[in-house]
Amino acid sequence: MMPIGDVRETDRLPLLREKTATIASVGSAFPDDSYSQDEVGALLGLHHPAVRKLLAAPHIRKRHLYLPPADPRTGRVPDESPAALRAKFSDGALQIGSRAVDRALHGAGLSTADVDHLVCVTSTGFLVPGLSSLFARELGFGRRLVRADVVGMGCNAGLNGLNPLVQWVANHPGRVALLVCCEINSAMYVVDDTPRTGVVNSLFGDGAAAAVLTGPGVYAAGAGTGGPRPVVLDFESWCIPEQWAAMRFDFDDAAGKWSFYIDPAIPSVIGGNVREPVTRLLRRHGMGLADVRHWVLHTGGGAVIDAVRDGLGLDEHDVRHSRSVLRDYGNISSGSFLVSLERLLAEGSAAEGDRGVLVTMGPGAQIETALVEWSA
DSSP: OOOTTOOOGGGOOOOOGGGSEEEEEEEEEOOSOEEEHHHHHHHHTOOOHHHHHHHHOTTOOEEEOOOOOOOTTTSSOOOOOHHHHHHHHHHHHHHHHHHHHHHHHHHTTOOGGGOOEEEEEESSOOOSSOHHHHHHHHHTOOTTOEEEEEESOOTTHHHHHHHHHHHHHHHSTTOEEEEEEEEOGGGGOOOSSSHHHHHHHTTBOOEEEEEEEEOTTTOOOTTSOOSOEEEEEEEEEEEOGGGTTSEEEEEETTTTEEEEEEOTTHHHHHHHHTHHHHHHHHHTTTOOGGGOOEEEEOOOOHHHHHHHHHHHTOOTTTTHHHHHHHHHHOBOGGGHHHHHHHHHHHHTOOOTTOEEEEEEEETTTEEEEEEEEEEO
């Protein structure tokens, strides 16, 4: 049996740049209202000492959230019914999802009429028909739009949605695809003063991010910054099934809502496993960690970023954008890595031929990775 992490010489793949997809542009959007961690704690009535310690941690300074007005008598937001939370999800997703789509398409010099395939990713709401149908109805996509929804896969799901879109663009030259990750995490809040819900309520924010994928000859700089863009070369997944219960939704009978659970051991689970898929991904193309110049990591939390950094032997410069996105928005689940990528693209530090690795992680437990190379 081949040792884990080893790659046979026959398993090595050429970098097929001529038949793949370019991430032409990325756009993000957030609710208009933002709150400091102290404000969130007061509005939600979070007083448990362990939760207050989480809120005081320096890795998050503010989050953008859809919260109802506070009761003037108590200073707290009222408990929202399941029906109100569902409406919050659909209304909020349409609002910030539309903004993210517009910004991503504008950055690529394209419009919704140019999009042939749409994939929407979410784990914070359930609609039938799904978000892709809602966006198709409201945003002017064409009637021949191919669409799909990735629902319930959690924070890793952005790369799960990107993977089939890359294959589709590679197999449909001249066509345009759009990935939209839209999470209204505040629609999943259970408000009580237990450590379990306090972890969730101290970490997650609302946000949306969209990425435009094109083949050769389609991308025009448009209103974007120009310069080389990341070409997606390959993916590698790593499932940790023995940790299937470490991140999950349970139904809270007392609250009548879904409640998210995060095992405190998650940072060590991710940190102890992340090197495996990254190493396999790189070895398949004759590369090592030293060949990667840019890292785009999911902003799972301060301890998660630390664990991934240490597991891969990175330095603080490598995780700067993951840190800053977590600081400014909290964990916005599936779209977090796209916001970090958006900041890397805006920075303009990537040069022709640079290699990068994207890493997301979430329930399953699952780690997803992608290899990219910057090309004009």
